[in-house]
Amino acid sequence: xxxxxxxxxxxxxxxxxxxxxxxxxxxxxxxxxxxxxxxxxxxxxxxxxxxxxxxxxxxxxxxxxxxxxxxxxxxxxxxxxxxxxxxxxxxxxxxxxxxxxxxxxxxxxxxxxxxxxxxxxxxxxxxxxxxxxxxxxxxxxxxxxxxxxxxxxxx
Numbered sequence: 001x002x003x004x005x006x007x008x009x010x011x012x013x014x015x016x017x018x019x020x021x022x023x024x025x026x027x028x029x030x031x032x033x034x035x036x037x038x039x040x041x042x043x044x045x046x047x048x049x050x051x052x053x054x055x056x057x058x059x060x061x062x063x064x065x066x067x068x069x070x071x072x073x074x075x076x077x078x079x080x081x082x083x084x085x086x087x088x089x090x091x092x093x094x095x096x097x098x099x100x101x102x103x104x105x106x107x108x109x110x111x112x113x114x115x116x117x118x119x120x121x122x123x124x125x126x127x128x129x130x131x132x133x134x135x136x137x138x139x140x141x142x143x144x145x146x147x148x149x150x151x152x153x154x155x
Contacts, residue, residue: 018148018150018151019149020060020061020065021146024056024057024142025056025140026052026053026143027143028095029045031097050099050112058114065147068115068117070149072118072148073126074100074148075127075146076130076144077143077146079133079143081133081139083133085141087131089129104117104120105117
């Protein structure tokens with residue numbers, strides 16, 4: 001009698017999340033690097049950084065990633081070559097802000113953006129930033145950006 005199955009309906013297993021990944025051969029700037037300059041110099045630095053990152057993010061995401069309509073999760077993994085290259089947490093998160101602006105929708109005075117995130121507020125984005133030592137993939141630091149959109153489990 002040990003093999004009797006329950007008549008209770010089983011909950012369906014949740015669908016896997018949709019995931020898109022871009023590997024960018026650039027290092028995000030340190031927040032200290034951005035903030036330790038005159039306002040106009042900072043604006044120029046940010047524009048230069050955004051132009052460089054845009055091409056790689058567009059190649060990695062834009063052709064096959066739908067525009068955001070709801071909350072997404074983002075993981076940023078900075079791969080660095082040695083302990084000396086590691087940023088503190090505030091510098092990593094703050095330095096990634098101009099790049100995060102590229103991924104959001106163009107709204108208001110911000111006339112640029114890829115629309116891959118609705119907004120960078122906590123209502124629309126769960127962001128996770130990490131750094132890992134990376135030996136064996138060349139001599140330069142690089143960054144991995146992963147966008148994750150959970151599937152609905154109650155439809």
